[in-house]
Amino acid sequence: MTAGVAESLLAALRARLGQEWVWTGADAEPFLTDQRRLLHGRALAVVRPADAEEVAAVLRLCRAAGVPVVPQGGNTGLMGGATPDASGQAVLLSLGRLNRVLAVDTDNDTITVQAGCVLANVQEAASQANRLFPLSLGSEGSCTLGGNLSTNAGGTQVLRYGNARDLTLGLEVVTAEGEIWNGLRGLRKDNTGYSLRDLYIGSEGTLGVITAATLKLYPLPAGQDSAFVAFASIESALAFLSLARQRLGAALTAFELIGQAVLALVARHVPEQPQPLPALAQPWYALLETSGDDSGAALLQLAQDALEAGVVADAAVAQSLQQASAFWRLRDEAIGVAQARDGGNVKHDISVPISRVPMFLQNTAQALQALQPGLRPMAFGHLGDGNLHYNVSHDPGQPVARLFELEERIHDLVHAQAHAQGGSISAEHGIGQFKRDALPRFKSPLELALMRRIKQALDPLNLMNPGKVL
Amino acid sequence: MTAGVAESLLAALRARLGQEWVWTGADAEPFLTDQRRLLHGRALAVVRPADAEEVAAVLRLCRAAGVPVVPQGGNTGLMGGATPDASGQAVLLSLGRLNRVLAVDTDNDTITVQAGCVLANVQEAASQANRLFPLSLGSEGSCTLGGNLSTNAGGTQVLRYGNARDLTLGLEVVTAEGEIWNGLRGLRKDNTGYSLRDLYIGSEGTLGVITAATLKLYPLPAGQDSAFVAFASIESALAFLSLARQRLGAALTAFELIGQAVLALVARHVPEQPQPLPALAQPWYALLETSGDDSGAALLQLAQDALEAGVVADAAVAQSLQQASAFWRLRDEAIGVAQARDGGNVKHDISVPISRVPMFLQNTAQALQALQPGLRPMAFGHLGDGNLHYNVSHDPGQPVARLFELEERIHDLVHAQAHAQGGSISAEHGIGQFKRDALPRFKSPLELALMRRIKQALDPLNLMNPGKVL
Numbered sequence: 052m053t054a055g056v057a058e059s060l061l062a063a064l065r066a067r068l069g070q071e072w073v074w075t076g077a078d079a080e081p082f083l084t085d086q087r088r089l090l091h092g093r094a095l096a097v098v099r100p101a102d103a104e105e106v107a108a109v110l111r112l113c114r115a116a117g118v119p120v121v122p123q124g125g126n127t128g129l130m131g132g133a134t135p136d137a138s139g140q141a142v143l144l145s146l147g148r149l150n151r152v153l154a155v156d157t158d159n160d161t162i163t164v165q166a167g168c169v170l171a172n173v174q175e176a177a178s179q180a181n182r183l184f185p186l187s188l189g190s191e192g193s194c195t196l197g198g199n200l201s202t203n204a205g206g207t208q209v210l211r212y213g214n215a216r217d218l219t220l221g222l223e224v225v226t227a228e229g230e231i232w233n234g235l236r237g238l239r240k241d242n243t244g245y246s247l248r249d250l251y252i253g254s255e256g257t258l259g260v261i262t263a264a265t266l267k268l269y270p271l272p273a274g275q276d277s278a279f280v281a282f283a284s285i286e287s288a289l290a291f292l293s294l295a296r297q298r299l300g301a302a303l304t305a306f307e308l309i310g311q312a313v314l315a316l317v318a319r320h321v322p323e324q325p326q327p328l329p330a331l332a333q334p335w336y337a338l339l340e341t342s343g344d345d346s347g348a349a350l351l352q353l354a355q356d357a358l359e360a361g362v363v364a365d366a367a368v369a370q371s372l373q374q375a376s377a378f379w380r381l382r383d384e385a386i387g388v389a390q391a392r393d394g395g396n397v398k399h400d401i402s403v404p405i406s407r408v409p410m411f412l413q414n415t416a417q418a419l420q421a422l423q424p425g426l427r428p429m430a431f432g433h434l435g436d437g438n439l440h441y442n443v444s445h446d447p448g449q450p451v452a453r454l455f456e457l458e459e460r461i462h463d464l465v466h467a468q469a470h471a472q473g474g475s476i477s478a479e480h481g482i483g484q485f486k487r488d489a490l491p492r493f494k495s496p497l498e499l500a501l502m503r504r505i506k507q508a509l510d511p512l513n514l515m516n517p518g519k520v521l
Numbered sequence: 522m523t524a525g526v527a528e529s530l531l532a533a534l535r536a537r538l539g540q541e542w543v544w545t546g547a548d549a550e551p552f553l554t555d556q557r558r559l560l561h562g563r564a565l566a567v568v569r570p571a572d573a574e575e576v577a578a579v580l581r582l583c584r585a586a587g588v589p590v591v592p593q594g595g596n597t598g599l600m601g602g603a604t605p606d607a608s609g610q611a612v613l614l615s616l617g618r619l620n621r622v623l624a625v626d627t628d629n630d631t632i633t634v635q636a637g638c639v640l641a642n643v644q645e646a647a648s649q650a651n652r653l654f655p656l657s658l659g660s661e662g663s664c665t666l667g668g669n670l671s672t673n674a675g676g677t678q679v680l681r682y683g684n685a686r687d688l689t690l691g692l693e694v695v696t697a698e699g700e701i702w703n704g705l706r707g708l709r710k711d712n713t714g715y716s717l718r719d720l721y722i723g724s725e726g727t728l729g730v731i732t733a734a735t736l737k738l739y740p741l742p743a744g745q746d747s748a749f750v751a752f753a754s755i756e757s758a759l760a761f762l763s764l765a766r767q768r769l770g771a772a773l774t775a776f777e778l779i780g781q782a783v784l785a786l787v788a789r790h791v792p793e794q795p796q797p798l799p800a801l802a803q804p805w806y807a808l809l810e811t812s813g814d815d816s817g818a819a820l821l822q823l824a825q826d827a828l829e830a831g832v833v834a835d836a837a838v839a840q841s842l843q844q845a846s847a848f849w850r851l852r853d854e855a856i857g858v859a860q861a862r863d864g865g866n867v868k869h870d871i872s873v874p875i876s877r878v879p880m881f882l883q884n885t886a887q888a889l890q891a892l893q894p895g896l897r898p899m900a901f902g903h904l905g906d907g908n909l910h911y912n913v914s915h916d917p918g919q920p921v922a923r924l925f926e927l928e929e930r931i932h933d934l935v936h937a938q939a940h941a942q943g944g945s946i947s948a949e950h951g952i953g954q955f956k957r958d959a960l961p962r963f964k965s966p967l968e969l970a971l972m973r974r975i976k977q978a979l980d981p982l983n984l985m986n987p988g989k990v991l
Contacts, residue, residue: 104648157876158763158874159876159877160766205712209709209710211771218685230967234963238873238874240679240948240949241945241947242672242673242675242723242947242948242949242950242951243945244723244952244990244991245723246686246722247972248717250720252716253712258715264757293627293628300740300772301770301771302771307924310720402572402709404626404628404629404708406628407629420821435709436710438709476713478708478710478711478712480712482712486713492695493713494713494714497700497701498702498714498717501696505715505720507978508975509974
């Protein structure tokens with residue numbers, strides 16, 4: 052790209068969006084670094100369109116100039132999918148101004164929102180209509196729906212309500228050519244051709260830009276109850292999950308596994324966090340949530356029966372909202388804080404069939420010890436979805452830096468073990484930049500070729516978020 | 522295609538599959554007519570491969586000869602998607618021999634089956650493992666899983682468990698080039714690129730051939746209860762649906778709307794069918810099903826409260842399994858028999874947002890009366906999904922033949938009314954041959970163009986079920 056092309060594109064963008072919505076220099080900086088501050092990209096400009104028409108205009112102008120576009124929502128992604136490369140050749144397209152709730156339809160149990168709506172605001176709008184929008188994740192205060200859909204976000208309620216894909220009925224998308232596809236259908240059944248919706252969801256902005264979505268709503272649960280349970284073995288945890296699904300059905304809304312080592316790390320680094328079962332005498336723990344009218348009674352009965360049957364080694368059912376909050380603070384906040392205070396770790400987001408979790412845990416721990424004795428697996432995650440955040444902490448007998456020297460080898464090892472169990476190297480975070488080069492080792496050449504044919508069909512000039520996913 | 526090409530292809534197919542699995546003449550006939558006997562196709566041969574490798578070999582041989590392939594499961598589709606055209610140029614690929622259950626994993630709550638498995642056999646295999654496979658539809662005794670996935674089949678349990686797409690975790694697919702993609706992943710979370718799974722599901726064999734699937738299982742419900750309810754207006758039916766969802770949550774597993782005229786038709790033509798509420802004094806009725814431990818008590822309480830509040834005009838809760846069966850026989854069998862005995866009708870499978878159902882019903886009835894006074898709308902269907910089988914029966918003052926003279930105009934009218942309410946012309950039956958020409962009137966040129974680009978990308982020679990969908 053010549054300086055002249057760049058200048059005339061910037062001028063055209065300013066003319067179309069208004070001077071004040073085309074940012075360069077210091078204004079642009081916060082958009083060019085990912086949340087974990089691992090990547091520092093550059094861009095021709097950060098543009099902030101107001102609506103789908105302006106997004107389409109940006110895409111047409113960039114296309115005419117041959118300039119790539121990197122879409123960005125709340126910039127909370129963990130895989131670098133929304134950060135441009137260092138060439139400075141791309142335009143960063145921020146969806147943040149498309150932040151309106153367009154419609155709530157309580158008879159249809161749907162909400163239609165623009166892509167830049169912050170997830171917590173969507174939850175709030177649903178709640179005000181006496182409905183639940185169940186997508187829930189750590190960054191919900193700043194992540195946006197468009198980002199959630201681009202990465203097919205998960206979170207803690209997937210067990211009951213599914214991931215972002217499962218919660219979406221319709222999309223509005225701006226294509227690579229800058230045309231607007233209005234697929235904002237609020238239909239639970241529509242078998243009229245290929246599911247473009249499902250193709251754009253999870254494509255991380257590489258096929259087009261999602262600008263709005265029609266999402267499913269659910270009744271607000273009458274109440275919620277939580278329990279913290281200890282297991283003598285991972286096999287017991289699986290047996291209890293199966294029993295809980297059988298007994299509680301759809302009332303079981305979360306089942307989070309936490310390894311003993313993780314709780315010990317919390318006890319050491321976050322002593323102010325109460326431990327539901329302070330002895331830490333068992334190798335595995337789980338935090339359960341049930342939702343519904345009398346789900347608390349059913350949860351208590353389940354815990355008692357499982358204790359008697361020896362499936363569960365110990366159990367604490369939260370006796371108050373305050374106590375339940377403390378249980379969840381442990382899961383949602385204290386684990387992260389403890390890991391950071393411990394010096395950081397090498398993170399993963401793998402999934403395997405639930406039945407393969409024990410074999411995955413055993414083999415991976417062995418392989419890590421073979422790589423370097425003393426490495427500490429910190430396993431926790433959504434057991435009900437087979438999704439573990441299998442993080443690896445440093446050998447306490449070595450400097451922390453030694454861990455990060457091994458980072459790539461640890462990633463490869465953990466991913467290979469997940470793959471060996473029929474698993475995935477990215478359960479809910481996507482591929483972005485960080486896992487792009489790993490993908491060919493774990494997907495068949497045929498699957499990658501099919502993906503490339505689709506990319507070529509929908510973005511033949513390779514201007515949509517190039518260098519991500521594929 | 523010359524006779525020589527055809528002969529050498531047949532010889533190659535016989536050599537690969539064995540003489541006995543390449544059928545022509547009278548043996549082939551049952552595969553060349555659709556279930557409703559509206560279409561009579563021809564084919565070079567019906568081939569019956571034994572496994573995915575043989576399917577792949579068939580596709581490679583046909584591709585080399587430039588011969589189109591029409592995949593077929595149980596041949597129960599309603600849109601002609603599995604019937605070849607009359608040219609006799611295509612090979613009909615019957616999946617019926619791929620009928621094995623490959624694996625049941627109760628810890629992962631998944632079942633893996635070949636595409637030719639009859640749906641009822643999948644249900645039975647799940648049940649033997651003390652699990653539920655919830656897909657359920659009228660033709661379950663003969664339709665196959667592959668056909669269910671090709672058309673993204675729905676049925677009566679979609680309200681709770683979703684349609685065929687929602688029940689599928691992984692697929693094995695033979696591509697147009699005759700390569701086997703093994704995507705049989707039993708993962709509830711896997712965000713590693715484009716969702717090929719969702720692209721093949723619902724594509725009616727036009728992008729490749731589904732040969733196996735890994736499907737979700739659920740706990741067997743402890744019990745089921747049914748109620749038959751009458752409403753003074755369609756608005757009351759919607760209000761009751763909303764209340765039922767709020768009060769019963771996931772325990773509400775079906776909500777089937779039935780119009781008074783439909784019940785009257787049953788009373789007249791199928792007098793042996795018991796009527797749960799014999800007076801037929803209200804314009805709308807619904808058949809509800811709840812599943813779970815004490816769902817019966819909750820259903821009874823809901824019906825009583827709704828009666829007191831005037832939301833419901835009358836209600837009968839089934840007092841025995843026998844009575845519940847009779848309720849469901851009315852819905853699943855008697856309505857079809859009554860329609861046939863009445864002389865047949867013009868059938869539809871539309872969906873609209875649930876909130877738009879009243880407007881759709883009112884406007885469509887008016888438009889039909891304007892077309893020909895005396896036409897009788899027979900509306901029933903899955904209100905919980907916004908999916909109505911809005912069938913139109915003949916004016917009793919006219920011969921039945923007059924109805925079918927108007928068939929195309931009635932289709933256009935009903936489809937236009939569904940479209941005007943943001944709806945779909947095919948909720949759960951697909952497009953096939955019968956709705957292909959209507960599609961461009963109700964989908965934007967952009968959406969059709971995107972679909973064609975995908976078709977071109979994955980089947981560039983247009984040999985996969987040509988003439989269907991697009």
